[in-house]
Amino acid sequence: MTLRQKLSQLTQLDSSFFLKYGTSELTGPLHGMNIKEEDVACCGSVLGAIGADVTREIQEKHLAADPLKIPVLFMLDVIHGFRTIFPINLGLACAWEPETARQAAEISAKEAAASGIHVSFAPMEDLVRDPRWGRVMESTGEDPYLNSLYSAAFVKGFQGNDLREPDRVAACIKHIAGYGAAEAGRDYNTTEIGLNTLFEFYMPAYRAAVDAGAAMAMASFNALNGVPSTANRWLLNDILRKKWGFKGTVISDWGAVEKLRMHGVAKDRKEAAYKALNAGIDIEMMTSDYLQFGEELVREGKINEAEIDAAVLRVLDLKDRLGLFEDPYRSASADNEKLLLLCEEHRKAACEAAAKSMVLLENNGILPLKKGMRVALIGPFAEGKDILGGWGCTGRFDETVSVYDAVKASGYFSEVTAAYGAGFDGADDAELEKAVKTAENSDVAVLLIGEHQDMSGEAASRTDISLPAAQKKLFDKIVKTGKPVITVIFSGRPLLLSETAERSEALIQAWFPGTEGGRAVADLITGKTEPQGRLTMSFPRNMGQIPLYYNAFSTGRPVTGENPAERYLSKYIDSPNTPLYPFGYGLSYSHTEISGVSCEVSGDKATVTAEVKNTGERETTETVQIYIRDMYASVVRPVKQLKAFKKVRLMPGESEKIIFELGRESFSFYKEDGDLHFEGGR
Numbered sequence: 149m150t151l152r153q154k155l156s157q158l159t160q161l162d163s164s165f166f167l168k169y170g171t172s173e174l175t176g177p178l179h180g181m182n183i184k185e186e187d188v189a190c191c192g193s194v195l196g197a198i199g200a201d202v203t204r205e206i207q208e209k210h211l212a213a214d215p216l217k218i219p220v221l222f223m224l225d226v227i228h229g230f231r232t233i234f235p236i237n238l239g240l241a242c243a244w245e246p247e248t249a250r251q252a253a254e255i256s257a258k259e260a261a262a263s264g265i266h267v268s269f270a271p272m273e274d275l276v277r278d279p280r281w282g283r284v285m286e287s288t289g290e291d292p293y294l295n296s297l298y299s300a301a302f303v304k305g306f307q308g309n310d311l312r313e314p315d316r317v318a319a320c321i322k323h324i325a326g327y328g329a330a331e332a333g334r335d336y337n338t339t340e341i342g343l344n345t346l347f348e349f350y351m352p353a354y355r356a357a358v359d360a361g362a363a364m365a366m367a368s369f370n371a372l373n374g375v376p377s378t379a380n381r382w383l384l385n386d387i388l389r390k391k392w393g394f395k396g397t398v399i400s401d402w403g404a405v406e407k408l409r410m411h412g413v414a415k416d417r418k419e420a421a422y423k424a425l426n427a428g429i430d431i432e433m434m435t436s437d438y439l440q441f442g443e444e445l446v447r448e449g450k451i452n453e454a455e456i457d458a459a460v461l462r463v464l465d466l467k468d469r470l471g472l473f474e475d476p477y478r479s480a481s482a483d484n485e486k487l488l489l490l491c492e493e494h495r496k497a498a499c500e501a502a503a504k505s506m507v508l509l510e511n512n513g514i515l516p517l518k519k520g521m522r523v524a525l526i527g528p529f530a531e532g533k534d535i536l537g538g539w540g541c542t543g544r545f546d547e548t549v550s551v552y553d554a555v556k557a558s559g560y561f562s563e564v565t566a567a568y569g570a571g572f573d574g575a576d577d578a579e580l581e582k583a584v585k586t587a588e589n590s591d592v593a594v595l596l597i598g599e600h601q602d603m604s605g606e607a608a609s610r611t612d613i614s615l616p617a618a619q620k621k622l623f624d625k626i627v628k629t630g631k632p633v634i635t636v637i638f639s640g641r642p643l644l645l646s647e648t649a650e651r652s653e654a655l656i657q658a659w660f661p662g663t664e665g666g667r668a669v670a671d672l673i674t675g676k677t678e679p680q681g682r683l684t685m686s687f688p689r690n691m692g693q694i695p696l697y698y699n700a701f702s703t704g705r706p707v708t709g710e711n712p713a714e715r716y717l718s719k720y721i722d723s724p725n726t727p728l729y730p731f732g733y734g735l736s737y738s739h740t741e742i743s744g745v746s747c748e749v750s751g752d753k754a755t756v757t758a759e760v761k762n763t764g765e766r767e768t769t770e771t772v773q774i775y776i777r778d779m780y781a782s783v784v785r786p787v788k789q790l791k792a793f794k795k796v797r798l799m800p801g802e803s804e805k806i807i808f809e810l811g812r813e814s815f816s817f818y819k820e821d822g823d824l825h826f827e828g829g830r
């Protein structure tokens with residue numbers, strides 16, 4: 149390969165370039181990027197091509213044009229489903245079932261592979277603490293232990309045991325590192341993460357994905373303690389590759405190489421290319437600095453060609469592991485698409501996952517609703533099908549089950565009516581009036597409100613995470629009718645729900661539940677399924693508490709039971725410290741009691757035993773959670789840390805003995821050096 153051909157392998161372009169080979173249309177984009185048609189012909193990977201017909205056409209044209217006949221890789225953001233859309237990842241996490249995530253990823257891989265995708269830009273495993281950040285919807289929450297289990301499960305689901313199986317796709321861990329700590333929740337903002345916090349909280353989930361064998365990794369947009377990840381050799385080389393043993397391919401985020409100039413760490417594009425190459429970025433996404441300046445950098449001796457070779461080998465190795473040299477089309481075909489995309493089995497899995505992801509936050513006993521009632525479904529998500537959530541764009545609204553469709557089809561109620569009520573930008577008086585009338589003519593109003601799906605996700609940070617004003621107005625009007633109100637919240641983040649909770653008879657957090665979301669809501673309110681979700685991100689009471697997370701480091705002046713009246717404590721004078729709903733919280737339709745908790749320590753191992761009993765009248769699922777607190781150590785420890793959990797299904801009156809064994813690793817922790825330490829103590 150010539151050096152230029154090698155640099156082409158390290159360049160990722162979007163599908164528009166490839167569909168336009170040999171046409172004058174190509175001149176425009178090429179001119180913008182200052183690259184030649186031969187460069188496109190040798191390009192290594194394609195972003196954003198969707199559909200077997202499109203990917204096959206691109207691959208065919210590419211193989212005809214490329215003198216080296218190296219197949220291209222197709223990469224796409226398959227985040228929570230491909231055609232069958234699962235709940236957003238924050239919802240999937242609330243199921244506390246990594247196995248459900250594994251299954252969701254496996255189904256997504258099958259569908260995406262049938263359309264010709266080879267790599268999914270997932271899992272996103274950024275730990276999050278700030279619900280102002282729109283991308284909390286893509287994460288699995290605020291706990292490093294739970295995040296790590298999910299991270300590994302997603303990787304296994306996408307990749308299986310052998311990437312060569314044509315219905316598998318390569319996983320890409322992202323965004324390394326600490327993107328979730330964007331200051332003030334403003335997307336793309338800088339981060340300030342102390343090394344102990346970085347290793348203890350932010351790194352474990354990425355590392356779990358490395359250990360699970362993820363084939364790719366993506367560097368994050370943010371600067372980490374002054375150095376953008378894209379130029380951070382310590383991060384990508386010393387930690388990711390050397391310390392963690394990652395052997396896969398590293399890609400930049402969208403345009404991030406060039407953005408090193410905006411960060412102010414590269415004086416021009418040539419220096420940006422140098423810094424990214426030197427840091428260990430193999431593939432440059434959507435800009436062409438490697439192509440434009442790589443040859444010069446090698447000529448000048450700034451970059452050793454052997455380093456370029458190593459990066460190219462990592463790209464070729466990925467192609468080889470995926471079996472592309474034997475079959476560049478793998479399972480991409482219209483027939484496979486017909487067979488697999490949104491097939492019954494996938495719909496069923498999405499429905500189960502959606503039901504498990506929903507969290508019952510309040511219930512005064514009204515849920516499940518009684519059979520034969522007259523029910524009014526009110527709000528933009530009553531008949532609305534835009535419940536797929538960010539990155540759900542490969543799914544289709546016309547294939548999505550709305551709440552109204554599902555509730556009506558259930559045949560459970562004597563009458564089902566629906567009204568839109570209000571949108572997200574403003575409320576129309578006539579629509580509001582119609583909604584009020586609809587509620588008045590019913591026995592119970594189910595309010596399906598929240599934020600529009602475009603209000604969370606990438607580049608969707610908010611300074612106020614309340615319900616949009618128009619939604620609040622609708623809520624107020626319906627509550628004032630005096631009808632009992634059940635509120636179901638659709639959102640990509642925790643919202644401020646104090647008032648909503650107080651004035652509703654029951655409150656369900658439904659997230660953006662995906663293709664089968666409507667059915668999942670219908671099943672929950674009719675009692676066909678039991679609510680079993682538990683939060684994985686704290687719900688604050690007000691904006692001022694943010695960032696608020698359960699596993700905070702202890703302080704020298706904590707608020708404890710004995711001293712709440714004291715002034716000089718770590719607290720506010722106008723709000724409690726506690727969240728509205730904590731991490732791990734969620735109700736069921738039944739009740740459980742935990743008793744007989746005991747702990748035996750022998751050597752480095754602690755065995756915790758407890759009995760959990762269903763004391764209510766319905767079958768239920770409880771998630772028993774074990775937290776520890778390290779009372780003293782050489783460094784400050786979190787006030788609480790999740791170490792194990794178990795979901796148990798119990799019939800009324802049934803009990804089960806649960807045994808957790810916590811080993812040495814449960815009591816070890818990461819310090820600034822990035823190593824696990826085990827200290828004695830209490």
Ligand code: NOJ
Nearest residue numbers: 225269322323401402606
């Ligand atoms: C930018 C996002 O930050 C990243 O998560 C995504 O994978 C890329 N765009 C590609 O779409």
